Amino acid sequence: MDVTRRLGDMGFTAIRRRTSGGKCKPHFSLSFKAGGNDITFGIDTTRLSRSDDQYFLITHAHTDHYGKSAMLSKRSIASDKTAMALELRHDLRFEGMRFSVGEALDVEGVEVKTYHTYHSIGSTAFYWENEVGVRALVTGDIKDHKDLPKCDLLVMEATYGNPGDLSCIFKDDYDAFEAALGERHVGFGAYSFGKAQRAVSLIREMGDERPIEMDRSALMLTRHLLGDEAGEIGRLGEFDGGLCITSPWSLDRLPYGMKKYVLTGQHYYDHPCICISDHTDFNGLRELVEQVDPKFVIVYHPEMGNSVNFAKFLNQNGREACTLADLSPVRQTTL
Structure with missing residues (x-):
């Protein structure tokens, strides 16, 4: 051609x-x-x-x-x-x-x-x-x-x-995400721009109104881009640690014993993954x-x-x- x-x-x-x-x-x-x-x-x-x-x-x-x-x-x-x-x-x-x-x-x-x-x-x-x-x-x-x-x-x-x-064929697993929200203490690994805001929006759409702790970059972007739609959000350690969002590489810094998941369509992370993709x-x-x-x-x-x-x-x-x-x-x- x-x-x-x-x-x-x-x-x-x-x-x-x-x-x-x-x-x-x-x-x-x-x-x-x-x-x-x-x-x-x-x-x-x-x-x-x-x-x-x-x-x-x-x-x-x-x-x-x-x-x-x-x-x-x-x-x-x-x-x-x-x-x-x-x-x-x-x-x-x-x-x-x-x-x-x-x-x-x-x-x-x-x-x-x-x-x-x-x-x-x-x-x-x-x-x-x-x-x-x-x-x-x-x-x-x-x-x-x-x-x-x-x-x-x-x-x-x-x-x-x-x-x-086969990894290029998938569907978002909203049921698994909602089930993870049922945990008393749960942390999600998500990129600070895009995935973190998607996670916050999904959490609120699913009726979970708990305060969300976020790492510095994700918190700044979410506050400006989502505004009041984000609900109550704050920095890591600001609330009771029940619901956290940080980068996939920082999940191990969250408290021991907390359930931890990476939100991704990829499969190369150490922690369990829930398929929530931006693509x-x-x-x-x-x-x-x-x-x-x-x-x-x-x-x-x-x-x-x-x-x-x-x-x-x-x-x-x-x-x-x-x-x-x-x-x-x-x-x-x-x-």
């Missing part, structure tokens, strides 16, 4: 940029024409330099989507919650454009629509058309694809995109593609591994798809 020509026929150029040392910048950028203008959207990538004049679509605030660098550009674009999370996590001011997920934005005359992906608070999918009417959809990481529109060019993640790996599984990824019905798919995250597996699956089942490795020779921009 000639990826350059295929994308060119759709009115897009995919750009992987190199530094002076020859290393590719994270993820990639899409250039296109709209309203007579040449526009470039960086997809969860970093700046080449302070003078880098592309627009930066920041789908969410997890570090592997590189918002720390892009947030310093006045052409960065992120939801209000994503911008807030980036500011809290990195102690830097977000310099770009903010919006509430669901709003439409005007970027040099291009209408960019935004959609929830339910991955982490503020996570956003971006949708727009180029001047030849080709519809592009960039998902970022996905938990639920129910809101996403049909498109022609789909840019998507594939964290759990290997159909041959959709392989079946969800497959259903997403069926729903939005693209003519071409770029699987951009992760760079290797399951992105290759998922692109191969799509190609074997009647969909044209490529990975970042296929984009490397398309066009390079050097510092």
Whole structure:
């Protein structure tokens, strides 16, 4: 497949940029024409330099989507919650454009629509058309694809995109989570941004109004991002220690005798795991593609591994798809 020509026929150029040392910048950028203008959207990538004049679509605030660098550009674009999370996590001011997920934005005359992906608070999918009417959809990481529109060019993640790996097929185990809440003293291991807020929301939805003790980072983010919806929360040791949330690597610091669980779709932790994932599984990824019905798919995250597996699956089942490795020779921009 000639990826350059295929994308060119759709009115897009995919750009992987190199530094002076020859290393590719994270993820990639899409250039296109709209309203007579040449526009470039960086997809969860970093700046080449302070003078880098592309627009930066920041789908969410997890570090592997590189918002720390892009947030310093006045052409960065992120939801209000994503911008807030980036500011809290990195102690830097977000310099770009903010919006509430669901709003439409005007970027040099291009209408960019935004959609929830339910991955982490503020996570956003971006949708727009180029001047030849080709519809592009960039998902970022996905938990639920129910809101996403049909498109022609789909840019998507594939964290759990290997159909041959049974660990990529799962469902959240809410029953196990609720049963764990029945323990008098229980601690959950959860990443401070995203999973910790999901855990707090689930605890309150399940009717548990106990005070929740949290580690410093998770507490700060939860207070700002959930506000009153979090209920009574405080630092570790502030209450009676009945219900705690800390990082998966800090569970052993919680009191001996407390029941401890890691909230994850992974299976490589020392403590028992309860499947509460911020991602959709392989079946969800497959259903997403069926729903939005693209003519071409770029699987951009992760760079290797399951992105290759998922692109191969799509190609074997009647969909044209490529990975970042296929984009490397398309066009390079050097510092």
